[in-house]
Amino acid sequence: xxxxxxxxxxxxxxxxxxxxxxxxxxxxxxxxxxxxxxxxxxxxxxxxxxxxxxxxxxxxxxxxxxxxxxxxxxxxxxxxxxxxxxxxxxxxxxxxxxxxxxxxxxxxxxxxxxxxxxxxxxxxxxxxxxxxxxxxxxxxxxxxx
Numbered sequence: 001x002x003x004x005x006x007x008x009x010x011x012x013x014x015x016x017x018x019x020x021x022x023x024x025x026x027x028x029x030x031x032x033x034x035x036x037x038x039x040x041x042x043x044x045x046x047x048x049x050x051x052x053x054x055x056x057x058x059x060x061x062x063x064x065x066x067x068x069x070x071x072x073x074x075x076x077x078x079x080x081x082x083x084x085x086x087x088x089x090x091x092x093x094x095x096x097x098x099x100x101x102x103x104x105x106x107x108x109x110x111x112x113x114x115x116x117x118x119x120x121x122x123x124x125x126x127x128x129x130x131x132x133x134x135x136x137x138x139x140x141x142x143x144x145x
Contacts, residue, residue, distance in 0.1 A: 008104075011105075016110055056079075094120075097120065
């Protein structure tokens with residue numbers, strides 16, 4: 001049985017979402033300066049604040065941009081960050097969602113990934129759609145208080 005969009009686990013390429021939202025500046029290899037880590041932390045805080053319904057979210061980050069000292073996972077509330085080592089974030093997302101395609105909503109602006117996932121029966125939305133979705137939830141919650 002297919003889950004409603006509201007109950008699906010959200011999963012996405014963290015850097016792709018950050019870039020798609022356009023409010024975290026230029027993303028790229030950090031060269032040990034710690035700027036990328038700061039941007040990821042700001043992004044995590046941003047999503048935590050918007051995630052009013054406490055929906056489970058998995059953000060997958062390509063480990064190659066982080067270096068060898070990066071943690072494999074980090075969690076804050078219902079948001080889990082996973083740092084890949086030997087595969088891309090896109091491949092991790094494809095592999096994970098292939099197991100139960102109806103259980104996930106993938107957030108990506110990557111056309112190739114979107115096409116592959118839709119062929120597998122996975123629901124996909126853009127970064128902008130995610131932001132609209134969270135704003136709508138926040139507005140509905142504040143009106144009901």
